[in-house]
Amino acid sequence: MSVLKAFRHDVPASIVVFLIAIPLSLGIAAASGAPLMSGLIAAVVGGVVVGLLGGAPLQVSGPAAGLTVIVAGTIVSYGFAATAAIVALAGGVQIILGLARLGRAALALSPAVVHGMLAGIGLVIALSQIHVLLGGDAQGEAWKNLRDLPAQIAGNHGHSTLIGLLTIAVLLLWPRLVKTSLLPAALAAVVIATVVTAAFATDIKLVELPDNPLDEMIFPRWPDAGPGEITVAVLTIALVASVESLLSAVAVDRMHDGPRADLNRELVAQGAGNATSGLLGGLPITGVIVRSSTNVAAGARTRASAILHGLWIAVFVLVCAPLLETIPMAALAAVLVVVGLRLISLAQIRTYVRHRELPTYVITAVGVVATDLLTGVALGLGSAVLIMLWRLVRCETRVVAAGPGEWTVTISGTLAFIGSGRVARALAQIPEGEKVAVELHLDYLDHGAFQVIDDWREAYGKTGGTVTVRETHDGWFSRAQTGRLGDGKTAPPRRFGSWTQWQDRDRQRRDAMEAGIREFERSVAPLVRPHLAGLARDGQQPEQLFITCADSRLVPNLITTSGPGDLFCVRNVGNIVPPYGKGDTSVGAAIEFAVEALGVGTITVCGHSGCGAVRALMSGGFQEDAALGQWLRQSGVDFTDCADEEGCITANVAQQLVNLRTYPVVREAEAAGRLTLTGLYFDLAEARMYAVDAARRVREPLPVDAT
Structure with a gap:
């Protein structure tokens, strides 16, 4: 410029x-x-x-x-x-x-501490200046x-x-x-x-x-x-x-x-x-x-x-x-x-409610108002540390009936002795003499918690029941059985971790792409080679066209637990589908190929939290004559009724579903019952997927599969 x-x-x-x-x-x-x-x-x-x-x-x-x-x-x-x-x-x-x-x-x-501090300061400012507005004098302390x-x-x-x-x-x-x-x-x-x-x-x-x-x-x-x-x-x-x-x-x-x-x-x-x-x-x-x-x-x-x-x-x-x-x-x-009052953001409060950090926000804000800034921030930091410690030792235990006489117990997270009581109570609910599968998705297991599960397994077997333990990650339970229980948390599996996560262990930072390819050929390729060979021979028959954002934090096959041949993907900035006959034609070409040549049964548009494209559309923070500005204008989304960023991202997904129906091949396939259009919203911080109701432009939790 x-x-x-x-x-x-x-x-x-x-x-x-x-x-x-x-x-x-x-x-x-x-x-x-x-x-x-x-x-x-x-x-x-x-x-x-x-x-x-x-x-x-x-x-x-x-x-x-x-x-x-x-x-x-x-x-x-x-x-x-x-x-x-x-x-x-x-x-x-x-x-x-x-x-x-x-x-x-x-x-x-x-x-949460920073925004709680600003909220507390905002309250203090508002409480003092309202007196000046009313013709009086402000006192030196908020409570006065x-x-x-x-x-x-x-x-x-x-x-x-x-x-x-x-x-x-x-x-x-x-x-x-x-x-x-x-x-x-x-x-x-x-x-x-x-x-x-x-x-x-x-x-x-x-x-x-x-x-x-x-x-x-x-x-x-x-x-x-x-x-x-x-x-x-x-x-x-x-x-x-x-x-x-x-x-x-x-x-x-x-x-x-x-x-x-x-x-x-x-x-x-x-x-x-x-x-x-x-x-x-x-x-x-x-x-x-x-x-x-x-x-x-x-x-x-x-x-x-x-x-x-x-x-x-x-x-x-x-x-x-x-x-x-x-x-x-x-x-x-x-x-x-x-x-001052605008320093108290309702959108931030909703975010901290969703991420279960509202106590830290509130404690900090109230502490700043009731005492002073340093004390309030110290109280907020203390609560943040306590919540962090609670999360570190938190595990989730689910017991579901998998069929007549069969039960599945899923234990996820960090399982230490402090949470073993909750696990023991969950296991005690299972009737005697049944067939039980215990699935462990743990990033840490200490000896006390292991002993609780192992003692229950042994006692349950004596009642005529059978217990099978299945594990992911590094096999904490099997290592505990052989006396080799580790003393640290499990690093992410290589095939699911990012380059920086697993290269920190291997000290292979010089060429991330080259090192990643070598790792794929060494550990992953042997597992997927037969499947890929079949796809190479028979051609692709994906079930879905998956349109999502180009954001590097979003990995379609990871968040949908899909593999080669499952998804026909289109990725661009903001998961945008330009209306038929207007602007960029590359997305339209992919849509027509997916519907007519591949015969996909579903087209999914997937947005995600923290989308930079939506933020740019909300703020107008882009050059209209630049390539990015010209691309974003093709979204056609109207943010008039959006209450917050989450609502705007949801509205963007809904609008792209509307844009999809401007394509003749989509309308014809949908009218014939061969095609379904769906919208999804992926929350990066929660690692959780939500369905998008396009008519109401709201997101809803996906139905829980009890099996």
């Missing part, structure tokens, strides 16, 4: 981000109890310094709501000048972490704000409350009424509130800035505290700012198809930004997802957009400061109330 072409996209995008950054920066400074100029200084430094040095080209940095609680507490304890010094020191710590290449280490923190809220609501607030409610109404309604990103909702809300205030209200507190901003900058002063207190404050700001910035950078990567983020470089840039901001008397800086997503949606192509937005803020503050002083504080408080 030429510099001129990129600049043509970046200048308009920078103006949009500049317009949304002004009210947010002022509001965050006000919520932190800091001078309003400190928020604007941080916004300028975040744009220019981090924009120049950063490793995430489309990320925009500035003062963030996620640090409001920490900064407010630091200012109360040490004063703003000392807080600026702490911010500068925190920047130095971030630079060291980045140079030590620890950027990705921050991503090891449980997302909650305690005083009923009295504040019942009081007489005059024009302040009306202006605040007007601002919230515009924030919520503007995106529904105005579909252009050139007029952000936050800017529109503040402008409308300011105009109404100037016209009708005279008793409302307004923004106050120094007459000469450059002469009245507050420079850092060494905190009047012990080394231990200073160290804790510095590390708290450094670590929270680092995690928030890196998570934001990863999220922004999913919104566009440009260069990926260099997280270590981004961490160094964030450190340089915080060091500069602190030395100039600014707030701490992080990568901000609100501004970054706006930047991508507005069409930014390079880091020039972030840099220019910082320059626009600087020029505006120096030249047009009187305009900022007409903004009512109630409007800024209203913006912060909405921003």
Whole structure:
């Protein structure tokens, strides 16, 4: 892309981000109890310094709501000048972490803890700023704000409350009424509130800035505290700012198809930004997802957009400061109330419910609100560790009747002595004298649990019953019988593991493809050669045409337990089926060949969680004139009624089934009863398949086969 072409996209995008950054920066400074100029200084430094040095080209940095609680507490304890010094020191710590290449280490923190922390911070911000919106003063602690809220609501607030409610109404309604990103909702809300205030209200507190901003900058002063207190404050700001910035950078990567983020470089840039901001008397800086997503949606192509937005803020503050002083504080408080509540994401809550991590999320959020940020995060980490330990020793036991006098017992997962009681109770349910097959799908078995199964097997045999033990993986039970029980978990079987998983054991990293082929020829080819030889002789007769995404994490034969000759596969970005006669014809050729030449009885469209193509369609984060943009536009999917990403992926699968029926060969075969169309949704994290109801555009669990 030429510099001129990129600049043509970046200048308009920078103006949009500049317009949304002004009210947010002022509001965050006000919520932190800091001078309003400190928020604007941080916004300028975040744009220019981090924009120049950063490793995430489309990320925009500035003062963030996620640090409001920490900064407010630091200012109360040490004063703003000392807080600026702490911010500068925190920047130095971030630079060291980045140079030590620890950027990705921050991503090891449980997302449930991070999002729970942000939810707790959002509640704290909302509880404090609602008082300002109502014409009162915020208390220093969340529980005090909650305690005083009923009295504040019942009081007489005059024009302040009306202006605040007007601002919230515009924030919520503007995106529904105005579909252009050139007029952000936050800017529109503040402008409308300011105009109404100037016209009708005279008793409302307004923004106050120094007459000469450059002469009245507050420079850092060494905190009047012990080394231990200073160290804790510095590390708290450094670590929270680092995690928030890196998570934001990863999220922004999913919104566009440009260069990926260099997280270590981004961490160094964030450190340089915080060091500069602190030395100039600014707030701490992080990568901000609100501004970054706006930047991508507005069409930014390079880091020039972030840099220019910082320059626009600087020029505006120096030249047009009187305009900022007409903004009512109630409007800024209203913006912060909405921003704070939006940190509590219902989509994330649903995700953590599905993945059984909601306790960690809730404990972290409640801990942050009820105590402080560090204690809340510590409580969240503790709960995450406990849940992890519980999962490590968790096994699933199923007992089903396989037929008259026959039972199947399936034990999956990690079986240690702590779970052996549950297994013993399940085995005790089986009537005496029956034929029992025990299937073990274990990645670990300790001696205590082995003894429980073996003792039951021996005792059951004495009652006239028969027990057969079948195993997968490394044969833990048979090894225990011969006294060779291992002391580590089983690595994934080679034919199901990825290159990186089994090559770590073999130290064969130089040429993954070559090593993988050798492994296939050595261990797998002898097993499948007779079957492949038959297919080579007789030709293919697949039962299904399987259309799925090109995502490397999705392995069709693995997730369907199918083999050579079973599936005729078409894979592309987003499992898209262009409508008949429109756009790309390669998918249509495969459809016609599968139906007419191969005579498949089923066509399945399979989507998956975390689909990058759907995310790009949702956010518009792709170049419309590029090949990817032209391809994605052929999906024809409408996300109007989607509640979340999962719903949009499901809707995409349903739409592709609609597109399939635009093909004459499909309609004819379906009308004749020779062809069935189905939709599937594969959840990568759960390793579980769901059926897609195309009519209702929802996913449902597949029926359980009791046999």
